Amino acid sequence: MALTASNFMVMGSGEESIRLQYCNLTDSSCSSLAAALRSDSSSLRRLYLSGNEQLGDSGVKLLSTGLEHPNCRLDTLCLWECHLPDSSCSSLAAALRSDSSSLRHLDLDGNKQLGDSGVKLLSTGLEHPNCRLDTLWLQECKLSDSSCSSLAAALSSNSSSLRHLDLTMNYDLGDSGVKLLSTALEHPNCRLETLKLQGCDLPDSSCSSLAAALRSNSSSLRHLDLSKNELGDSGVKLLCTGLEHPNCGLETLELQECNLTGRSCSSLAAALRSNPSSPLTELELWGNALNQSGVEPLSALQIDPAYNLTTRAMGGRIPRQQRFQKATRANAIDDTEGFEKDVPKPTDSKCQLRSQANSNNNSGIQFNSLFNRSNW
Incomplete structure (x- = not known):
């Protein structure tokens, strides 16, 4: 063209x-x-x-x-x-x-x-x-842990401006890569608020480094996505040592399809009860082996007026359109890969220049809609 x-x-x-x-x-x-x-x-x-x-x-x-x-x-x-x-x-x-x-x-x-x-x-x-x-x-x-080293250096620089980073489906980051990123999260210069590590084949030990970052008095992390990693109950237990700390400012935690059982729900509930000032309001647990009795500890928190927690835990595997929210991009679902794709590739004859006027003054667009790209 x-x-x-x-x-x-x-x-x-x-x-x-x-x-x-x-x-x-x-x-x-x-x-x-x-x-x-x-x-x-x-x-x-x-x-x-x-x-x-x-x-x-x-x-x-x-x-x-x-x-x-x-x-x-x-x-x-x-x-x-x-x-x-x-x-x-x-x-x-x-x-x-x-x-x-x-x-x-x-x-x-x-x-x-x-x-x-x-x-x-x-x-x-x-x-x-x-x-x-x-x-x-x-x-x-x-990307591998080498990229995490480069990104950690940038996040720790005294001029760092990055607030939202998505490293989803980079399978070679490993525990060493998460340690490097977590060290940056603890740095006073780091302004990162959202870190997405969905489907990165992370081991449960990665949660130890992330918990240390959550305990840091300089961490600005508000949204952490660890979905599609086989963390298990042991990983969540490690992560809870960060959630229970008064310094933890996490507001959204995504743990879909992490091979969790009711024991993780108990760990999460105990951590939140030990930290009544926790700002956590959204907890995503879809796609784990949870039953009604398993989520009862969290259900009790949801009806407790002292907390403002929304937990989505039941329903088996994550609905296809909610996995790896890659974009809008037009909500066209690729049945073989299982995550949202852009509009299908058009033929040359149908390819058109499309423009969109700023009729609603989008200069102040909120991060969640922009980061998910479903409203672009």
Whole structure:
């Protein structure tokens, strides 16, 4: 699909979002987009280029020249499943270091060639004082504990701005990777509020490091997702040593499909009762081997006026559409993989430039809707 800068003159007329998922775009389209971003009439805030597998490193370099320009107002860039190489992260890092960068939300999900080397390059931007990135998605990017080291350094830097990090389905993080991340969570400079480690094959011992972070008086973590990890009752028992501590500020804890029994419910209830000031309000336990008698300790807390706890525990395995909430993206369900996908790849003839006016002033969009991407 060939696009020129003239295709994007809509940006100057109040439009703030453009969706170009699965449009077979190449780097030449990125040149046109970059020119539009540099335009003194540019109003574009959100750009969705997911599923365009031919953008390549050259395309990202061109886009980054637009991101670095003083006229650019883009705050959200979605590049998931674009088959980007690790070298693309160098250009993105340069944009993050730019003193005129306005980027707040960056989605690199499903770019499996990024790997540890890509995250290391990207972290040079995350650590820079000019970086204003708030949310970073790195699902299924073939990351290991080496990436956790790079991210931990960025989170601990005195200019860290990152508040929401998604590392879902990176299977090689391991206990060592979680330890590195937990050390960063304890650092006074760390501002991270949401950490998603869903489906990362974490062992129960990982909960010990996370509990230490929750006990830290400088931790800002509010939302922790450990779903789809075989933590078991032993892992939850370790995690509860953090939940019961007065310093713990966790508000949402997700433990779906973690191979838990009623013993975990008892541990969780005991931890919350020992910490009456706990701000925990949402506890997700779907998909575990729990029966009515097993969840009774938590049910008692739900009806206790001293607590404001909502627990979703019964119902067997997680409904397909609730697993690995990868995006909207149009609520199209992939029956083989079991998590939400974007709209199916369209044919070239149906691929259209779609833009969305900012009729409701989305500049103050809440994190939960943006991070889940179901309302993009």
